[in-house]
Amino acid sequence: MGYSLDFGWLAGAAGAIARGAATTVLLIAVTTLVGTVLSILGAAGKRNGPKPLQLAIATYVEVMRNTPFLVQLFFIFFGLPSLGVRLDPILAAMLAMTLNMAAYTIEIVGAGLDAVPRGQTEAALALGLRPRQVFIKIVLPQALKVIYPALTSQIVIMMLESAVVSQIAVRELTYEADMLQARTFRAFETYLVVTMVYLGLSMGLRRLLVAGGRRALGAGVS
Amino acid sequence: MIEFTFWDIVRNLLLAARWTVLLSLAAFIGGALVGLVVLFFRIAKNKWVKRIASGYIALFQGTPLLMQLFLMFFGLPMLGLRIEPWTAAALGLTFFASAYLAEIWRSGVDALPRGQWDAGASLGLHYLQELRLIILPQAFAITRAPTVGFLVQLIKSTALTSIIGFEELVRTSNAINNATFEPFKVYGLVALIFFALCFPLTQYARRLERVAAR
Numbered sequence: 001m002g003y004s005l006d007f008g009w010l011a012g013a014a015g016a017i018a019r020g021a022a023t024t025v026l027l028i029a030v031t032t033l034v035g036t037v038l039s040i041l042g043a044a045g046k047r048n049g050p051k052p053l054q055l056a057i058a059t060y061v062e063v064m065r066n067t068p069f070l071v072q073l074f075f076i077f078f079g080l081p082s083l084g085v086r087l088d089p090i091l092a093a094m095l096a097m098t099l100n101m102a103a104y105t106i107e108i109v110g111a112g113l114d115a116v117p118r119g120q121t122e123a124a125l126a127l128g129l130r131p132r133q134v135f136i137k138i139v140l141p142q143a144l145k146v147i148y149p150a151l152t153s154q155i156v157i158m159m160l161e162s163a164v165v166s167q168i169a170v171r172e173l174t175y176e177a178d179m180l181q182a183r184t185f186r187a188f189e190t191y192l193v194v195t196m197v198y199l200g201l202s203m204g205l206r207r208l209l210v211a212g213g214r215r216a217l218g219a220g221v222s
Numbered sequence: 223m224i225e226f227t228f229w230d231i232v233r234n235l236l237l238a239a240r241w242t243v244l245l246s247l248a249a250f251i252g253g254a255l256v257g258l259v260v261l262f263f264r265i266a267k268n269k270w271v272k273r274i275a276s277g278y279i280a281l282f283q284g285t286p287l288l289m290q291l292f293l294m295f296f297g298l299p300m301l302g303l304r305i306e307p308w309t310a311a312a313l314g315l316t317f318f319a320s321a322y323l324a325e326i327w328r329s330g331v332d333a334l335p336r337g338q339w340d341a342g343a344s345l346g347l348h349y350l351q352e353l354r355l356i357i358l359p360q361a362f363a364i365t366r367a368p369t370v371g372f373l374v375q376l377i378k379s380t381a382l383t384s385i386i387g388f389e390e391l392v393r394t395s396n397a398i399n400n401a402t403f404e405p406f407k408v409y410g411l412v413a414l415i416f417f418a419l420c421f422p423l424t425q426y427a428r429r430l431e432r433v434a435a436r
Binding site for chain 1: 281284285286287288289290292293296297300374378379380381382384385392395396399404405406409410412413416417420421424
């Protein structure tokens, strides 16, 4: 006998799916904000900071980029308590996501800073701006404009990877899916629906970021 | 209770790492083969064939790998196939890899000047010969760095198969952690093993990038 798909459970599950999706959105929103700030600081430190700081940032980037996010998450959630740092699942998830994303975006922002011609800094200094003003008002906006597409891709990738934080019982979209399928015994249908929700979220997030980037950084951002 | 010495932990993790390596290789080879087919579709002249390939790539790049693995794991039995974590993991990662590799190689094909196609045609080569003799060798050559970069991503992605029950490095480390209660040490070692696998490849990709930029 063939298997027939059944979506009858969906009506009662919409609330749980929406709640899970909201948590996923919250996670990625926090990660995006903190991660972007962190990667700007990191990229600036890697370019202009003292030697030990440069080395520390480079090591951090390499370690994060060459180990799986899931292992980083377990290390933070299960490993840190043995050092006396006990984190809420949702805080651990936000910390792991932010640290992971920053490792990628530090490199991206760094590439953007390299792409701004040296003359821009010189001209701004000649106009009497202080070095910090030069960085924030002149160099950074131009750099962000160049790297904006790479930055948005990284944010979307991180949103998709956040599915993994269900493993430390953060009640986001995947966690809700796990709970639903255990209750309805309709595993395939549940994950199919939730996969489509993720697809919608990633397309929506990309649109939102592009629109937001156009507003903040001006035309020509894609 | 069984006592685990440090050496016991390391040995068990290294034994489990074999499966991580094997799965990565299987998924990379499988992904390259399926990816080649997707690439053919993606660069086809027919608009609809092209669209199907674009949709396939967008689907895999727009959804979490974990969901893809779950769908494999729970979907395959519906097709009457016997379910095993290894099959679901290898197939899931193969399809995942195929979408990314096809997209990487497509960028290589697109980067070639139009004249390469014209030159092939003027030599009297038909479409498949052009692809095999002129276009693909060059497309693969200029996308070698991102291809190696993706292999690193694939190795890291095998960690997710622990969630659908495949006994690789992370799943074994969870079991060891449950017995030893030393998460800091166990997950630190797991991270170290992954780093040892990935870092040389990352460096290799970087070198390829530098050579290509010259």
